[in-house]
Amino acid sequence: MKIAVQREDFDLGAEVRAISRDSKVGAVASFVGLVRDVRMTLEHYPGMTESAIRRIVEEAGGRWRVMDCTVIHRYGDLAPNDQIVLVAVASAHRGDAFAACEFIMDYLKTSAPFWKKEHRAGGATWVEARATDDEAAERWKRERP
């Protein structure tokens, strides 16, 4: 398991290869989140952020057969089209890999302490949390594999 909260960019191909080496791995599902169309600054809570992500990944491992997993989340100043977050899950079969990847991403959005501030021509504003993100995470409490 690899969890990194970092300023630097990441290489999707290298990260996927790193969790694909075991010959029992038959599927890797990955998600990359990108900055849409505005410059932003991401703040986090050093220490808590890493442990919150670790807990989410462990919860996913209790629900699905996860053989390996990498989560990288960036902080600091980001520009449109920059990569923000990577979740990659290796499993024997695609069903577990897809589900665990989506679960980790949904919980990361609602329980990992990150905050986005957008910089627009009119000034900088903190992004408000969205109810649809809470609903996406809530849904996993009902749907158990």
Added chain:
Amino acid sequence: MKVKVLFFASLRESLGRPQEELELPANVNTVGALREHLRARGGEWASVFAPNRPVRAAVNQDMVQAAATIKAGDEVAFFPPVTGG
């Protein structure tokens, strides 16, 4: 008792500080009571911690509800709902 209180994102900016060491009266022993204690400072504190404002909290880096207890030496953090990913 003495605790360390941290503020993040919009709270940190509004309150003009990332953290402070605080000596709490004995009756301020839950996260909810601490929030009320800070709100009572008035001004920007009153608006940041107004009851209708969505403020989240963590004790020793674990997300908690208002009823969570605080003890001496704890690290208590207040922040807005998270927006990562």
